[in-house]
Amino acid sequence: MLRGAVEVSIDAGTRDTYTQVKGKDALGRVIDNIARYREHGQVNLKYIGGSNNLGDDDIEGFVKLTARLAPNIVTVTPEWSEYWKGDYAGGLTRQIAKLIHLLGETGLHVVPGNQAERKQFFPNSWSELELELTRFVGRFAA
Secondary structure (H helix, E strand, C coil), X not given: CCEEEEEEECCCCCHHHHHHHHCCCCHHHHHHHHHHHHCCEEEEEEEEECCCCCCHHHHHHHHHHHHHHCCCEEEEEECHHHHHHCCCCCXXXXXXXXXXXXXXXXXXXXXXXXXXXXXXXXXXXXXXXXXXXXXXXXXXXX
C-alpha cells in the first residue's frame, strides 16, 4: 500500500555537517528511515544551502545520498536568513549552482529546474545563479 509523500530536509552531505546543522548525530538513522519509507511512499528531499553546508564534501555526499535514496523530487533553496541579509553571493551562489547541476546530472527531478523556478527560489540572485549554471555545463562530464 502506497502512502502519501513526505519531504525531508537533510541539509548536509556529511555526518559532521548534519550534526552541526541539526544539532544531533542522527544522519545514519534518518537515511535508514527515509529508505524504509521510500519502499512504501514518495520521498522528496530538500537541501537548504547556507554558509555552513555548501562545501564540496557536502555537495558530493548529498548527491551520492540522493542516488541511493532515489527521491521523487529534490528541492534546493537558500538559507533565507543569510540570503535576505545579502550574505548569499559569489561563492555560495556558485556552490548552489554546482549542487543543482550535479543533481540534475543524475536524472533526478530538481527544483528549481528552470529559469522561472530559479527566479522564484532565488529572487535577488537568479541571474547570477543562471550565469554560474552555464559555467558548469560540460565541466563535470565524464
